[in-house]
Amino acid sequence: MRGAGGNDGGEFSFLIGLAMMVAGGYLLLSNIVIRPMFGFGTRAFGLGGVDVTTGMLLIPFMFGVALIFYEGRSKIGWFLAIASVIALIAGVISNLTLQFSALSVFDLLVILVLLFGGIGLFLRSLRG
DSSP, rough: OOOGGSTTHHHHHHHHHHHHHHHHHHHHTTTEEEOOOOOOTTGEEEEEOOOHHHHHHHHHHHHHHHHHOOOTHEEEHHHHHHHHHHHHHHHHHHEEEEOOOOOOOOHHHHHHHHHHHHHHHHHHOOOO
């Protein structure tokens, strides 16, 4: 039976590298703060200077749902409802702000050494 990457003795480097990658990735992602704000911004989609807000997206959604309940096969109703939900989700995702929480330089260096050192060990263990 051969080890990781088809060579002998690669299991230890593989496991240590994997553990370091997981620990570094976890620490990096756990120190990122997400600040949500909704809105497509000003003058979105060339609407003549009109800001697109959540309420503006919910109005066609409500009409679409009403049309769906009135007639289940209404293509316009389904289109309005689905397009409004997609626009709402896209607006929320596109306006997330990712920031690092307050870290000391030592903490950041430990995270980077764990993450990239683990990647190096992991890849070395897979080399034939």
